[in-house]
Amino acid sequence: MPPTTTPTPTPTPTPTLTAFERSPDRGRGLARDMRVRWALEEVGQAYEVRLVSFAAMKQPAHLALHPFGQIPTYEEGGLALFESGAIILHIAEQHAGLLPADANARARAIAWMFAALNTVEPPIVERSMAFIFEQDKPWYAARQPMLEERVHTRLGELSKHLGDVGNADWLDGEFSAGDLLMVTVLRRLESSGLLDHYPTLSAYIARAVARPAYRRAFAAQLAVFTGSSAGG
Structure with a gap:
């Protein structure tokens, strides 16, 4: 019999979310991208952030992701989502930690x-x-x-x-x-x-x-407002 081989798992693409370039909440963690950041931190998923200006949010490139010209959006491989609740439900269904097994x-x-x-x-x-x-x-x-x-x-x-x-x-x-x-x-x-x-x-x-996951997410969002570096 030929030797059996274990399939190599396909790596999960690193998701990218959009956030305000200059958030009107002045770094208080109230913008809706904070919800997505927190969810990703809770499940231990690395992510990238693309900052968008208010003008860019109304341009065709962003409207293709969010037809109402808002944030956040979420891109993962060939998937693009908008609406923070839908994004968080997707994250929770893909990773353990945010929805019970029962x-x-x-x-x-x-x-x-x-x-x-x-x-x-x-x-x-x-x-x-x-x-x-x-x-x-x-x-x-x-x-x-x-x-x-x-x-x-x-x-x-x-x-x-x-x-x-x-x-x-x-x-x-x-x-x-x-x-x-x-x-x-x-x-x-x-x-x-x-x-x-x-x-x-x-x-x-x-x-x-x-x-701890909330604190990490808050620090990342605050860093955007203060102009310091922040990782996902």
């Missing part, structure tokens, strides 16, 4: 990913956009309490869930992509004072940002 737990973790982006984030973004763009409008003062109440409703519901799961640190068992996205959404409120009413959520965020 099928039911895995489905619940994915549900929390959708909850972070579709249920918790929209009222937070709506409030922040009103603060930025509508302060000089005659309706702003009357509308702001309603916007804040919507945020408080979601924060209260999320805080209750975390309280109901007892001594667990995370939304459903072990840390997952659901927690990663939820924490990046909640961090948008850190300077608002709204989280002061929810110590359970503040502690939840603190646990997440203390993770």
Whole structure:
């Protein structure tokens, strides 16, 4: 019999993500490429970053990757993705560490990913956009309490869930992509004072940002803003 040979595994191409050349968050780790950086750090996947200006984001080359002219985008071999949630789901499905092995737990973790982006984030973004763009409008003062109440409703519901799961640190068992996205959404409120009413959520965020993978991702994004070197 001829000797058997072990096939040589095909190397996984190093992914490339796009990020703001000069992030409007001024290095606070709030831009959506931070989510992807964090996911890649959690699974131990090396990556490269291509910085794009606001002008370049509206050019055909970038629009071919992201039809809405935003960041982040993600390229891996012949695959190109946009939308941070879709990118993180892809990473989590390709690597161990962000989704549980158990099928039911895995489905619940994915549900929390959708909850972070579709249920918790929209009222937070709506409030922040009103603060930025509508302060000089005659309706702003009357509308702001309603916007804040919507945020408080979601924060209260999320805080209750975390309280109901007892001594667990995370939304459903072990840390997952659901927690990663939820924490990046909640961090948008850190300077608002709204989280002061929810110590359970503040502690939840603190646990997440203390993770070594988060710290590495944050340092890499901050380095772009400060102009120092950073690796993926």
